[in-house]
Amino acid sequence: MTSDYPSGIRAQKALNEFPELNPSKKSSKSYYKEVQEDELIALASIYGEDFKRVSSTLNAWKTSDPSFEIRVRSTDVDLSVTLCVTLIASYPKSPPILSLKDDEGLEEETKYKLQEVIKKKPMELLAEEQAMIMEIVNACLDVLQDTALVKVAGREIPSLEEERAAHEVAAIKLAHEIREAEEEQKKFEALQQDQIQESLLQGELCRQRAKARETRRKSRPPLSLLDQSPITINENRQINRDTLSFEHPIPIKDTDGNTILFQAVD
Numbered sequence: 001m002t003s004d005y006p007s008g009i010r011a012q013k014a015l016n017e018f019p020e021l022n023p024s025k026k027s028s029k030s031y032y033k034e035v036q037e038d039e040l041i042a043l044a045s046i047y048g049e050d051f052k053r054v055s056s057t058l059n060a061w062k063t064s065d066p067s068f069e070i071r072v073r074s075t076d077v078d079l080s081v082t083l084c085v086t087l088i089a090s091y092p093k094s095p096p097i098l099s100l101k102d103d104e105g106l107e108e109e110t111k112y113k114l115q116e117v118i119k120k121k122p123m124e125l126l127a128e129e130q131a132m133i134m135e136i137v138n139a140c141l142d143v144l145q146d147t148a149l150v151k152v153a154g155r156e157i158p159s160l161e162e163e164r165a166a167h168e169v170a171a172i173k174l175a176h177e178i179r180e181a182e183e184e185q186k187k188f189e190a191l192q193q194d195q196i197q198e199s200l201l202q203g204e205l206c207r208q209r210a211k212a213r214e215t216r217r218k219s220r221p222p223l224s225l226l227d228q229s230p231i232t233i234n235e236n237r238q239i240n241r242d243t244l245s246f247e248h249p250i251p252i253k254d255t256d257g258n259t260i261l262f263q264a265v266d
Helices: 012-017 029-050 108-128 133-152 160-219
Strands: 051-054 067-073 080-086 097-101 244-253 259-265
């Protein structure tokens, strides 16, 4: 079969020709079988001669799970690998069975990255319960393309130990940045809490002051020029009355012109 898409080049647009690969309903076993059949048709059309169906043994239900191979190759340098796929009955709800072959010409570091792809990528896509083989192929292609770019540039491919060391350094740096961000967040939250407490305290002080002013205002005697208590005459014929108080001091001048202040009289 001849494909309209060059081998090794992404054919993401081709999925638009197969809208049935993105169905909205997910129900019974027949749904999974339909998804698998549609995906096989799409993959055969997209990858052409790089797609190959292979025979498979019967499973426990006396049916054979679809098995096939896709040759993944870079565009700039002759780097390639074969992705072997088996779609189990519950795919795409369950991950496909994946393996690699024909990778003899690849560096160990490249093989390791490809193995990481087929191990982790299906688990990332599993929640969508949709056809995922093309995305896995593209992820493998990314690894080959990166390796090809390094070779074209004449640089050495980092060793597996160097890759792991770089990942560890990046992980340590990320953890440090996360800790710093968490500490900054804690400081910010503590500052906000202090500001809230200060605001509450100031509000309470204002209420207490207002309450004290109101209490003092209510406790003051009414301002009056004359005491309303009855006048009595003692045995010496002197007039007695209770003390008369004023709210503010009263100034008067004596015969010498001096100012005298008083606030109560008997």
